[in-house]
Amino acid sequence: MNWDNIEKIMRMYTQFKHYQILFEKYNIPKKGSGKEMLATLKEEVFNGGLLLPLISNEEFQDWIAYHQIDGNNYNYVYYLKEKTSKELMANLFSKQNELVKFRLWDVNIDTESGNVDKKFSGTELIKVLYDAENKRYIFSYIAPCIVTGKDKVGQTRIYKKIFFAHCVLYEEGHYCKVVFNPTANLIEVDGVQKENRTDWSPIADMFFNEVQKLIGKQILNSPNWLPQALHKFAEEASDHNNPTIHEYSFRVEEEISNFARNILISADINVELNNALHTKLTQDIQQSFESQLVEKYGIQDDQNSFSLFKQRSDGVVHNITVESIYGLRKGVAAQAARRSRTDNDIDLVGVILSLKGKTYKFLVECGLDAYLIRGNNAFIEEEVVDIVIRKLNEYRDEIQSAVFNNQKDRTGDPIFAS
Structure with missing residues (x-):
């Protein structure tokens, strides 16, 4: 594992909250900054000394691959007509060393420009993780994305970043969740652009198509x-x-219905021929009455x-x-x-x-x-x-x-x- 590359990636992409979640899991004393936590993490993983490290190398590799699944993310949920085979997913997990040709630490970031190197040129599967507690498989991907930004003198520039995405499949569920962070000032992800400023579904579809290369073509239930x-x-x-409000509201349902009927009759409206209008007026009065009760008795x-x-x-x-x-x-x-x-x-x-x-x-x-x-x-x-x-x-x-x-x-x- 190339720690120099990992360190540059974490400095750029790992939030303080990400460190906090990991440190809480392993009961590591927290520090006051991400920089201090990064140094502590390096010590725990690689320099355990006479004691075994609190976080093994394998556990750290799992975490670094999927930790971006937490954050200010978009979660697209696809419903599959058929459940994905447990045997197939278990087989993919067991042979991931054959499937994963590129690792996160293979990406080198230029510390001056922030650009990633040219050999990172397409979407890559970097990890298959099995979460036994929640009975699910996480397929973690990275892809190159092009964004706009400012250089040191304030000039607009275009540069390449890492785009993290995760496809989550459940043993007992008919759905697949595609999770990623909506990178600011995005132009495209591996050649795919958003539909418009707020519609990221083409990006989600791209990663869903990637996981289908492994699990097979899926029929979706819209x-x-x-x-x-x-x-x-x-x-x-x-x-x-509030049960008090429910009680009072239920108690006057018939009275409100009759009141609505009488109001309509007074306006020369035939209630029998305008039943929908009577129902709508009854509902409006009932809702207004409950709103007043909420002001009086409060919510729980x-x-x-x-x-x-x-x-x-x-x-x-x-x-x-x-x-x-x-x-x-x-x-x-x-x-x-x-x-x-x-x-x-x-x-x-x-x-x-x-x-x-x-x-x-x-x-x-x-x-x-x-x-x-x-x-x-x-x-x-x-x-x-x-x-x-x-x-x-x-x-x-x-x-x-x-x-x-x-x-x-x-x-x-x-x-x-x-």
């Missing part, structure tokens, strides 16, 4: 179920969780709970964002969000996750072949993203089950949500 899942997510995440938080700070329906037509500590759970914005998702499909939500005393914010967005989970300009551990994926999978299973049962009731021939 995430058509996601708008419905995001609606369920939004309803649950914006709920007040779980220790580990979701809430929303953003909701978008029909592209950019209905876009609601709030910076309140309550998210979209109380106030005028919460009422507007509930009304919007009653009448429109949701294609994006901004999620706040409170977990073990920390707060994380990220966006979940619909796509054609995959949906996207991306950070909100903050470092997010991969395990946090997986919590959201598992939650969406629960909603997907509910939707799929409902479709199955409805179709079976009508025709006897079940179908599945794609």
